[in-house]
Amino acid sequence: xxxxxxxxxxxxxxxxxxxxxxxxxxxxxxxxxxxxxxxxxxxxxxxxxxxxxxxxxxxxxxxxxxxxxxxxxxxxxxxxxxxxxxxxxxxxxxxxxxxxxxxxxxxxxxxxxx
Amino acid sequence: xxxxxxxxxxxxxxxxxxxxxxxxxxxxxxxxxxxxxxxxxxxxxxxxxxxxxxxxxxxxxxxxxxxxxxxxxxxxxxxxxxxxxxxxxxxxxxxxxxxxxxxxxxxxxxxxxx
Numbered sequence: 001x002x003x004x005x006x007x008x009x010x011x012x013x014x015x016x017x018x019x020x021x022x023x024x025x026x027x028x029x030x031x032x033x034x035x036x037x038x039x040x041x042x043x044x045x046x047x048x049x050x051x052x053x054x055x056x057x058x059x060x061x062x063x064x065x066x067x068x069x070x071x072x073x074x075x076x077x078x079x080x081x082x083x084x085x086x087x088x089x090x091x092x093x094x095x096x097x098x099x100x101x102x103x104x105x106x107x108x109x110x111x112x113x114x
Numbered sequence: 115x116x117x118x119x120x121x122x123x124x125x126x127x128x129x130x131x132x133x134x135x136x137x138x139x140x141x142x143x144x145x146x147x148x149x150x151x152x153x154x155x156x157x158x159x160x161x162x163x164x165x166x167x168x169x170x171x172x173x174x175x176x177x178x179x180x181x182x183x184x185x186x187x188x189x190x191x192x193x194x195x196x197x198x199x200x201x202x203x204x205x206x207x208x209x210x211x212x213x214x215x216x217x218x219x220x221x222x223x224x225x226x227x228x
Contacts, residue, residue, distance in 0.1 A: 045215045
């Protein structure tokens with residue numbers, strides 16, 4: 001158990017819908033990262049927040065947005081869902097925003113878009 | 115942009131034997147970090163080992179060691195005395211020193227046979 005929690009574990013929805021994935025970082029960690037793992041794209045970085053502020057952006061679609069709240073939990077919002085959005089979405093957390101501190105990954109949320 | 119390439123999609127090894135996974139990367143950065151992550155069938159991402167580019171000494175963690183060749187931009191992982199629990203996908207990853215966004219390779223599936 002990494003200490004990072006993600007809810008829900010599984011999500012099945014239809015095209016065009018909107019979903020919210022939630023992540024609670026390890027106690028004391030200020031930085032949160034979102035990654036997408038799909039058969040087509042592999043594992044790719046989406047976005048990073050540090051202490052409530054967006055820190056880095058990767059290949060995140062405009063239909064996707066994220067935020068980190070004052071209690072440091074984070075949410076990833078996916079809208080106008082398409083079949084290709086089906087993937088495993090990981091959240092990770094680390095103490096700081098530098099690679100000196102290890103990123104700990106949550107168990108992931110499996111999203112299936114039908 | 116950084117790229118990470120793992121040229122071996124799949125490898126098998128007998129229990130107690132040694133297996134070496136290849137990883138090459140492309141970057142113009144001088145300071146960076148390299149990682150190997152393990153993803154067992156549970157899908158949990160687990161950090162196996164990491165290397166800081168400015169350190170010439172190769173990192174080791176118990177049965178896991180790396181061969182870091184900075185000039186060749188190569189970062190291979192050696193698993194010694196392979197155990198059944200080592201069966202997993204292994205991902206090579208890169209991060210700039212000034213940031214913590216991970217760029218992953220495509221992965222190598224390792225099967226340890228009894």
